[in-house]
Amino acid sequence: MEPGKDSVCAPSGNVVAREIEGELIIVPLVAGIGDAEDDLYSMNETGKAIWSLLDGKKTLREVSSLLAEVFDASPGEIERDVLGIVTELLRRKIVVIQPD
Numbered sequence: 001m002e003p004g005k006d007s008v009c010a011p012s013g014n015v016v017a018r019e020i021e022g023e024l025i026i027v028p029l030v031a032g033i034g035d036a037e038d039d040l041y042s043m044n045e046t047g048k049a050i051w052s053l054l055d056g057k058k059t060l061r062e063v064s065s066l067l068a069e070v071f072d073a074s075p076g077e078i079e080r081d082v083l084g085i086v087t088e089l090l091r092r093k094i095v096v097i098q099p100d
Contacts, residue, residue, distance in 0.1 A: 003060055003086045005079065008098040010056030015094050017051065024048040026094060041094065046071075050085050056098050060086060 003009060011017065014030045024043040043051055049070065053063040064079040071078060089095040 003083060003090060003097060005061040005064075005083070006059045007086075008056060008059055009054045009086055009090070009095045010098055011051070011054060012094055012096050019048075024051060026051075028094075041092075046081060047085055050082055054086070054095055 017026045026041040064082045068075045
């Protein structure tokens with residue numbers, strides 16, 4: 001399922017995330033999460049900022065708006081980045097779309 005601007009996403013209950021030396025590390029807790037060859041996932045600064053706002057309450061539109069206040073990029077560019085990263089995290093089952 002592709003996320004839309006009004007989708008509300010949250011981290012999957014099947015992963016745990018920890019910040020280690022400034023880097024966000026996501027660890028799958030069950031088989032079938034992510035890619036078979038990867039055991040750990042790390043996020044860059046943009047991914048970390050997006051991850052911190054995926055609280056199961058904010059829409060992706062709201063996440064994009066909040067990030068637009070922080071990062072020096074156009075709102076359209078930020079929205080594309082948010083949708084792109086969340087789409088990849090959904091594909092890997094690291095985040096889930098909350099039901100309406």
